[in-house]
Amino acid sequence: MEDRRRGLTVNELVLAGFFAAVTSVLAYIKIPIPIGPVPISGQTLGVMLSGGLGGPVTGAAAQAVYVLLGLVGIPVFAGGTSGPGVLLGPTGGYLWSFVPGAYVIGFLLKRHGKVGSPEAKYRYLKAFTACMIGGVGIVYVCGVSQLALVAHLGIVRAVVVGALPFLAGDVMKALIAAFVISRFPRNF
DSSP, rough: OOOGOOOHHHHHHHHHHHHHHHHHTTTEEEOOTSSOOOOEEEEEHHHHHHHHHHHHHHHHHHHHHHHHHTTTTOOHHHGGGGHHHHHSSTTHHHHHHHHHHHHHHHHHHHHHHOOTGGGGGGGGHHHHIIIIIIIIIIHHHHEEEEEEHTOOOOHHHHHHTTTGGGGGHHHHHHHHHHHHHHEEEEEO
16 A cells, blocks of 8 residues: 655656646636636646546645645636635635545546556546546536535526536536546556
8 A cells, every 4th residue: 555644756746736837827718608707717627637647646736736826816716816815705616626626536547447457448438537526526516515605696506607507618628638648657
C-alpha cells in the first residue's frame, strides 16, 4: 500500500501547478447565458484533466491551488473574477467542488487497470464515466446546492438554471477529457 504521508513529489507539485494553470486559462472561456448567473466556462475540462492525468491527490492539489489563487484575489475564476465573494456567492459551490471532483476522477481511474492490462481496452469508457461522476456529478451537486441556498431558489429552479443548460457542454467536455486521458499512461 502506498504511503501518502510523504507529501507530494517535485513532479507531482509541478503537475499540480500545471493543471492549476490550465484550469485558470480555461476559465477565460466564459459564455454568459440569459437564464441564470452561472456562465458556461472551460473550467470543468481542467478539473477532468487534472484528476484524470494527475491522479486523485495531484488532481485535487491542482484544484486546491486554483481555488486558493482565486480566493486571494488573483483573477483566475470564470471571466477573470476572484475573491471570497465569488466563492461565497451563488456560483461558489461549483468552484470549491473542483477539489473533490478532481479527487474522485483520479480515484475512480486509479481503481482500474493500468496500460496493458486486460481492462485497458475500456480505458476511454472508464475515463468518460469517471469524468461524468467527478467532473459533472459532484460539481453539479455542490454547485446547484449553493446556488439554491445563496440565491434563495427552490432546488428544481436551481437545477433548471444551474445544471440543465450546461449538461450537453459538460458531456462534450467529458468526451474530450476522456479522449485525452485514455491516450496517456497513468503513473498513479
